[in-house]
Amino acid sequence: xxxxxxxxxxxxxxxxxxxGLFGIMILISLFNTFVPANFFKIYFHGSFLGxxxxxxxxxxxxxxxxxxxxxxxxLIHQGFPLLTVTAFMLAWGTVGIVQLPAEMRYLxxxxxxxxxxxxxxxxxxxxxxxxxxxxx
Amino acid sequence: xxSKKHRNQRGKRKFSYFIKGSNLLLGFSLLLFLETMLLDYGxxxxxxxxxxxxxxxxxxxxxxxxxxxxLVNLFVRTTKLVKxxxxxxxxxxxxxxxxxxxxxxxxxxxxFPMLKEMKDKGVRPGLIASFLFNRGIKLTWLPVMxxxxxKKYVLVLFVVTTVVSILQGIIIDLLMKKDKPSTTAxxxx
Numbered sequence: 043x044x045x046x047x048x049x050x051x052x053x054x055x056x057x058x059x060x061x062g063l064f065g066i067m068i069l070i071s072l073f074n075t076f077v078p079a080n081f082f083k084i085y086f087h088g089s090f091l092g093x094x095x096x097x098x099x100x101x102x103x104x105x106x107x108x109x110x111x112x113x114x115x116x117l118i119h120q121g122f123p124l125l126t127v128t129a130f131m132l133a134w135g136t137v138g139i140v141q142l143p144a145e146m147r148y149l150x151x152x153x154x155x156x157x158x159x160x161x162x163x164x165x166x167x168x169x170x171x172x173x174x175x176x177x178x
Numbered sequence: 179x180x181s182k183k184h185r186n187q188r189g190k191r192k193f194s195y196f197i198k199g200s201n202l203l204l205g206f207s208l209l210l211f212l213e214t215m216l217l218d219y220g221x222x223x224x225x226x227x228x229x230x231x232x233x234x235x236x237x238x239x240x241x242x243x244x245x246x247x248x249l250v251n252l253f254v255r256t257t258k259l260v261k262x263x264x265x266x267x268x269x270x271x272x273x274x275x276x277x278x279x280x281x282x283x284x285x286x287x288x289x290f291p292m293l294k295e296m297k298d299k300g301v302r303p304g305l306i307a308s309f310l311f312n313r314g315i316k317l318t319w320l321p322v323m324x325x326x327x328x329k330k331y332v333l334v335l336f337v338v339t340t341v342v343s344i345l346q347g348i349i350i351d352l353l354m355k356k357d358k359p360s361t362t363a364x365x366x367x
Contacts, residue, residue, distance in 0.1 A: 051251050061203070072207070075225045148291060
């Protein structure tokens with residue numbers, strides 16, 4: 043592939059992501075205007091349920107990585123603990139409840155279920171490990 | 179008659195393009211913003227200001243994302259790379275699963291048929307699982323992640339995800355091993 047074709051392809055990829063990216067930026071700006079920063083801190087601070095709920099929410103979320111990272115960043119701004127947000131972000135990228143029927147059809151029911159379930163568990167493990175290593 | 183049918187199909191395709199997720203999200207956000215503008219101009223102005231600063235912070239990082247995407251397009255063929263994850267690929271197989279997962283682009287639905295073909299050809303399910311886990315962290319979008327979370331966090335998360343994806347792959351291999359059909363001929367009684 044030459045430089046022109048590679049650039050065109052990259053530009054098209056970015057263009058495809060753009061509506062969602064701009065949409066989430068508008069939503070984040072609106073949310074930050076109406077909801078004060080650290081609003082959720084009192085609800086999730088020190089809660090063990092937080093990472094679990096985060097991973098569950100991430101498992102059903104779909105969208106491009108850019109939207110995932112921006113949205114997750116805003117969750118921190120709103121006061122969600124980093125552990126919860128990391129579990130959410132990882133589950134968003136690795137677990138696919140919405141895509142599960144297609145994954146079962148192509149890769150087999152047992153594989154798809156085992157993969158998604160283990161991805162869910164490992165998202166939590168990776169989130170705990172990341173926060174632990176950052177605290178050292 | 180057939181051209182009318184063709185036009186209808188093209189119209190349906192265009193319509194389905196516009197109602198896809200990301201456009202819906204943009205439409206919904208714009209509607210909310212318009213409503214805010216009508217109800218409380220001051221809040222809408224504040225939102226617009228926040229949006230301006232967010233876009234301004236984002237643009238340089240999007241340029242880096244663009245350059246990374248061009249480089250990946252120029253030098254890596256992920257679809258070809260993935261085909262090297264053969265049954266006895268060993269450490270090379272794991273490395274390819276990790277790298278290909280990180281740099282793979284496109285919708286996951288595009289990858290399923292190809293992964294099925296590879297699984298049928300004998301590629302270990304653990305490598306496929308590891309590849310899919312590593313799609314969670316996209317190398318080309320890392321600049322945006324750094325903008326949001328900072329370098330230290332991204333580095334630690336990247337290393338942890340890599341290690342964890344290998345562990346997941348090993349577990350999936352063990353789980354699926356029991357299902358693997360026997361290669362020896364069945365005993366005839």
